[in-house]
Amino acid sequence: MIDTKQKAGVNVSRRTLIKGAGAGAVVAASSLSPVAFSEEKTVNMGFIYVGPKDDYGYNQAHYEGKSGVAELSWVKAFDEEQVAETIEVQKSMESMIQLDGAQILFPTSFGYFDPHILKIAPKYPDVMFLHCGGLYDDSKHPENVGSYFGYIDEAVYLSGIVAGHMSKTGKLGFVAAIPIPQVLRNINAFTLGAQSVNPAITTNVVFTGGWANPVKEAEAATSMIDQGIDVLTCHVDSPKVVVETAEKRGVYSCGYHTNNLALAPKGFLTGAEWNWSSVYAMYAEKIIKGEKIPNLVRGGLKEGIVKSSSYGPSVTAAAKADAEVAKAQLVAGGFSIFKGPIKDNKGNEVIPAGKAYQQTDITLESMDWMVAGVIG
Amino acid sequence: MQKTLEPIIVTAVALLFSVLLIALFITSTGNDPIAVFKTIYKGSFGSWFSVQNTLVRAAPLLLTALCTAIPARAGLVIIGGEGAMVIGGLFSAITGISLSGNSPIFILTAMMLSGAMSGGLWIALAGFLNYYRGVNETISSLLLNYIAIAILNFLVFGMLKDPETLNKPSSFHIGEANMLGVIGESSIHWGIVFGILLCLLLWFVSLRTTFGFSVSIVGGNPRAAKLAGISVGKMIVISCFIGGACAGLAGVIEVAAVHGRANGSLNSGYGYAGILVAFLARHNPLAIIPFAILMGGIQAAGGLLQRRHGLPDASVEVIQGMMFVVILGSEALYGRMPFFKNKSIGVSV
Numbered sequence: 001m002i003d004t005k006q007k008a009g010v011n012v013s014r015r016t017l018i019k020g021a022g023a024g025a026v027v028a029a030s031s032l033s034p035v036a037f038s039e040e041k042t043v044n045m046g047f048i049y050v051g052p053k054d055d056y057g058y059n060q061a062h063y064e065g066k067s068g069v070a071e072l073s074w075v076k077a078f079d080e081e082q083v084a085e086t087i088e089v090q091k092s093m094e095s096m097i098q099l100d101g102a103q104i105l106f107p108t109s110f111g112y113f114d115p116h117i118l119k120i121a122p123k124y125p126d127v128m129f130l131h132c133g134g135l136y137d138d139s140k141h142p143e144n145v146g147s148y149f150g151y152i153d154e155a156v157y158l159s160g161i162v163a164g165h166m167s168k169t170g171k172l173g174f175v176a177a178i179p180i181p182q183v184l185r186n187i188n189a190f191t192l193g194a195q196s197v198n199p200a201i202t203t204n205v206v207f208t209g210g211w212a213n214p215v216k217e218a219e220a221a222t223s224m225i226d227q228g229i230d231v232l233t234c235h236v237d238s239p240k241v242v243v244e245t246a247e248k249r250g251v252y253s254c255g256y257h258t259n260n261l262a263l264a265p266k267g268f269l270t271g272a273e274w275n276w277s278s279v280y281a282m283y284a285e286k287i288i289k290g291e292k293i294p295n296l297v298r299g300g301l302k303e304g305i306v307k308s309s310s311y312g313p314s315v316t317a318a319a320k321a322d323a324e325v326a327k328a329q330l331v332a333g334g335f336s337i338f339k340g341p342i343k344d345n346k347g348n349e350v351i352p353a354g355k356a357y358q359q360t361d362i363t364l365e366s367m368d369w370m371v372a373g374v375i376g
Numbered sequence: 377m378q379k380t381l382e383p384i385i386v387t388a389v390a391l392l393f394s395v396l397l398i399a400l401f402i403t404s405t406g407n408d409p410i411a412v413f414k415t416i417y418k419g420s421f422g423s424w425f426s427v428q429n430t431l432v433r434a435a436p437l438l439l440t441a442l443c444t445a446i447p448a449r450a451g452l453v454i455i456g457g458e459g460a461m462v463i464g465g466l467f468s469a470i471t472g473i474s475l476s477g478n479s480p481i482f483i484l485t486a487m488m489l490s491g492a493m494s495g496g497l498w499i500a501l502a503g504f505l506n507y508y509r510g511v512n513e514t515i516s517s518l519l520l521n522y523i524a525i526a527i528l529n530f531l532v533f534g535m536l537k538d539p540e541t542l543n544k545p546s547s548f549h550i551g552e553a554n555m556l557g558v559i560g561e562s563s564i565h566w567g568i569v570f571g572i573l574l575c576l577l578l579w580f581v582s583l584r585t586t587f588g589f590s591v592s593i594v595g596g597n598p599r600a601a602k603l604a605g606i607s608v609g610k611m612i613v614i615s616c617f618i619g620g621a622c623a624g625l626a627g628v629i630e631v632a633a634v635h636g637r638a639n640g641s642l643n644s645g646y647g648y649a650g651i652l653v654a655f656l657a658r659h660n661p662l663a664i665i666p667f668a669i670l671m672g673g674i675q676a677a678g679g680l681l682q683r684r685h686g687l688p689d690a691s692v693e694v695i696q697g698m699m700f701v702v703i704l705g706s707e708a709l710y711g712r713m714p715f716f717k718n719k720s721i722g723v724s725v
Contacts, residue, residue, distance in 0.1 A: 052689070080679045082689035084644045085544075087634050090563075091429045092679045098425055100683065111544045115635060133543065178533070180543045209529055210640070366542060 043103060043287045045069065045280065046096035047079035048089060050109035050237075051212060057238035057257040058211075062108045062132070064258065065276025075284050078102075085111035093120050097127055104283060104293070108132040113147075121145045128293050130283065133182070135365065136296045146293060148279055151300035151359045153189035154330050155272030155308045156233075157337050158323045159254040160193020162269045162311070163231040164201055165319035166252055167194070172203045173224035174374075175234040175242045177211045181367040183235045186272075188371045189337055190233060190254075195373060197322065204229060205376030211237040221245040231269070243268070252314070259309045270323070271309035278304050300359055302331045344369035382710065383658060390706035394699045401694060407685050415684050419677030426676060431564050434672030436461075436626045438571030440650025441668060442578060443499065443623035445659040447513070449582055450615040451595035452506060456499050456517030457623040458647025459524030464495035464624025465631045466528050469638035470536070472550035472631070480554045487550070488628050495624015496617040498524065503616030507609040513616075525643050532639055546639035556633040567629035572665060574622055579661035591615055623647060649675075652696060656703050671696065 045066070053063035059081065070077035078100055083089050089112050096102040105127060107117060113134045121129045121142045134147040163172055172194055176183050187205055194201040204227065206220035213236070221232055221242045233254035234242040240263055246253035247264035255261070255271025279297065286293050299305040308327060311320055329335035336358060340351035350369045351357070357364055370376075399409035420430050443457035468491035475483050502520060505511040536547040556566050582588035593601040594611045601608050630642055653671050657663035678692035 078683045080682045080689070083679070085641045086630070086644050087432055088675075091432065091676065094425065094563075095419075095429070095679050096683075099680070111639075111641060114541075114544075178545070180545070182543060209526075 041288060042074050042076050043284045044101045045075060045077045045284060046093070046100065046102035046105045047077065048083050048092055048096075048105070048107045048109075048112070049079065049081045050083060050085060050111070051081065053079070053081045055212075055238035056240045056243075056260060056263060057236070059108070059237065061257045061274040062106070062276055065274070065280050066106075068277025069280035069284055072281065072284060074288060083109075085109060085116070087116075089116045090120050093117075093129075094123075097124055102127060103287060104128040104130065106130050106132065106280070110134065117145060118142070128283075128287075130293075138295060143295075146295040146297070148297035148305075150274060150279075150305035151298065152272050152274065152306045153185045153337065154300040154359065155306045156186045156256075157189040157193040157330070158308045158327055159233060159270050159272055160190040160195075161197055161323045161326055162315055162319045163190070163233070163252070163254055164194030164197030165316060165322065166269055166314070167198075167201065167231045169228050169230050170198060170201050171227070171229045172201060173221070173229040173232045174203050174205045174376075175217050175220045175224075175232065175236060176205055176207050177213075177236045178209065179207055181365055184367045184370060185364060186235045187374060188367070188369075191371050191373050192337060192342075193326070195371075196326075201373060203374045203376075205370065205374055207376070208236065214238075214241045217241040218245055222249070225249045225251055233271075239263075239271075255309055261310065261312060264312070266313065268309075268312035269315055269319075270311050273307050273309050275304055275307050298360060300330065301327060302333060338364060343372045345372050345374045347372075382713075383660075383663075386706050386709050386713070387658075387703060389709075390703045391699065393706075394702035397698045397702065398695050401691075401698065405687060405691070407687065412681065412685055412687075415680050416674065416677040419680035420673030428563050429676040430669060430673040431568055432672075433675050434668040435565070435568035435571050436630065436646040437650050437653050437668040437671055438568070438575055438664060439622045439626035439629070440647045441653035441657065441664045442574060442650075442661060443495075443619040443647070444651045444654035445657065445661060445664060446578060446582070446619040446622070447499070447503065447612075447615045448654065448659040449588075449595050450503075450591045450612050451598065452503060452513045452612060452616065454499060454502060454513055454517045454616060454619060455651050456502055456520050456620070456647070457626075457650045458643065458645070459517070459521035460495035460498045460620040460623035461627040461630070461647050462521075462524040462528050462642045463498045463627065464491035464621075465627025465642040466524075466531065466547075466638045467491055467494040467624075468628040469547045469550060469631050472554060473536075473548050476551055476554075483550070483554045484556065484632060487554075487632060488625060491624045491628030491631075492621040493624070495627060496619075496621035499620025499623070500613050500617040503613045507612045521647070528638065528642060529640065536638070538637070541637070541639070544639060546635075546637040549636045550631065552636070554632070555636055556629065565629070565633035567626075567633045570625060570629065571668070574625070575661045575665050578618070578622075582661060623650070626650075652700055656700060658707075 047066045049059040049062055051059040053059050066077050066079050069075055080092050083092050093105055110133045113131045117129050117131055121144055125144055129145045131147045133149050136147040174187050191203040204224055208216035217236055218241050231252040232242055232246040234256055239256045239260055243253045243260045243263045247267050252267045252269050253264050254269050258273055260271055261268045336356035339356035341353040342351040344350045402409045402412045419426055421427055440457035440461060443460055444454055447454040468487035471490040472483055472487045475486055502513050502517040505516050506513040532547055533545045537545050538548040558565050590606045591611050594608050598608050627642055631638055635641055653664055653667045656667045674692055674695055681687045
């Protein structure tokens with residue numbers, strides 16, 4: 001099934017195959033030419049999460065993706081939660097392959113890649129290992145390994161626009177885990193989105209030092225609110241603490257990973273969500289049809305890998321209008337979030353005038369600066 | 377004879393009772409206890425793959441349990457295995473990277489020495505503070521965990537960071553040639569051998585040498601020990617050093633056998649799981665071996681429990697917790713069960 005190597009940069013099929021969590025029907029089969037396959041042929045897909053699957057965050061987004069693809073009658077999906085980034089994940093992967101006959105595995109935490117996936121993948125050349133968030137390098141990595149990720153900063157940019165409209169104090173807050181490129185990209189996208197509405201907007205950032213640190217997240221959120229910040233968002237594994245703290249104190253919040261409206265019925269504005277079930281269904285389709293699995297999958301709003309949450313009750317019509325315009329531009333393609341001239345918060349020019357980065361530009365995945373207006 | 381039999385029988389009875397409790401818990405989740413126990417067996421010892429899975433998970437526990445067990449024999453409750461493991465792993469990675477270019481044997485030996493020493497000093501600090509300054513060792517060793525993790529993060533995100541590890545900041549790799557390999561054709565790394573050897577060695581030292589005996593006296597009655605001329609402070613600090621060295625070695629093995637680098641994965645709860653194993657084994661290094669394997673087995677079965685029965689991952693912790701509580705509670709039975717009472721003294725109760 002997996003014969004020749006494929007070059008990087010293949011995007012997901014435009015058609016969103018399954019919409020959101022809880023949607024029952026499968027759109028996939030109907031949008032492609034009908035394939036007759038026998039009833040016995042099933043695709044066994046294994047998913048591994050680093051945290052709990054009900055964290056309203058990163059892991060839940062993958063769990064919802066798995067639940068979505070599991071609704072296909074010819075897919076058998078199984079998962080394990082709370083698997084640490086140690087030798088445990090190697091054993092989990094092997095157990096899924098040996099005992100459950102997994103043909104394709106999705107170890108969803110970044111830290112699973114090196115050394116764990118790289119150690120196990122060569123032992124099972126017929127199994128495909130798809131890593132979320134990693135950078136597949138066809139000169140270094142085995143053929144049966146691949147990576148997939150989404151440009152969620154596009155949806156975060158839209159959150160920023162809404163936040164920029166709704167903030168009365170002009171101060172936004174961002175609770176972040178660790179200063180790695182994916183997180184910095186989101187902080188910048190959020191701030192740039194807000195600054196497109198109000199150029200004087202500032203974003204306070206607090207790094208908690210880890211992906212799941214509820215105490216520090218609560219402390220950061222509380223202290224930010226005490227400083228007059230009235231819109232909070234975050235990039236940690238579970239947004240539950242930050243969003244609930246914001247709701248308790250009566251300030252607005254923008255969600256992340258999944259739809260957080262339930263956590264903040266009054267103050268929720270919008271959020272950036274993953275739509276993994278479309279990606280998972282795409283992979284399942286490829287297997288059942290015997291097609292080559294792409295080694296590198298990236299996409300954003302246009303490809304349906306990420307999406308914007310529904311708007312909360314307090315969002316104004318003006319905010320919605322601006323966000324929808326930007327969304328349309330991002331979906332149409334060509335709109336660049338990271339377009340010069342951009343200065344970082346230390347005064348250096350990081351993107352010169354006239355230079356505009358497209359989302360697929362690999363330089364963005366090594367971002368190490370924060371845009372002017374970000375405090376922290 | 378009865379003295380050795382008593383702990384074994386009481387522990388066996390306690391384990392049996394905990395199995396009953398666990399069966400009740402499983403029933404409350406809507407599952408069939410027999411089916412779940414079968415799955416636990418299948419996932420822990422039911423196949424060669426499962427056995428390897430169990431042993432690989434037991435390996436770090438053997439060492440981190442010693443970090444609690446050895447100081448406990450001196451009367452201290454140390455829960456700093458996590459921090460000692462982190463410090464040991466961190467310093468061994470630094471050593472391994474700075475010595476690159478030398479032979480693998482040299483590098484590995486240096487890594488083990490530096491990891492054990494740094495881990496040992498870390499916990500010895502807690503022991504020192506306890507005896508010479510009256511600081512509660514449980515609290516100090518716990519807080520030292522957080523300090524160790526903070527130091528790890530500070531260095532690994534900063535000075536030591538390998539720029540290629542952007543999204544999961546880690547130190548540089550020690551070099552594939554310097555890694556601790558696996559035993560034969562299996563997937564079990566040599567770390568388990570170190571764990572078992574140290575348990576056997578420390579059992580011998582603790583229960584068969586005068587030094588070990590002195591430590592037991594210090595643990596049982598420090599004043600009597602002092603009167604007997606034993607240097608209590610020295611015994612305490614040395615025991616803590618030994619315990620910390622074991623946990624430090626666990627960190628070295630995580631780096632040398634699994635990751636090849638120092639990063640946040642060093643802080644994965646092995647230290648805390650070791651506390652459980654030490655208490656279950658009643659701080660006897662020999663008993664640590666079966667209990668570490670038992671804990672490893674339950675954790676190994678955890679994945680299968682999730683996939684076959686839909687149980688949440690937390691059920692593994694519930695099972696371990698129930699065992700822990702029951703076995704600790706069974707401490708009350710020691711010396712009270714009529715079967716083990718000395719029958720030659722005709723006391724009518």
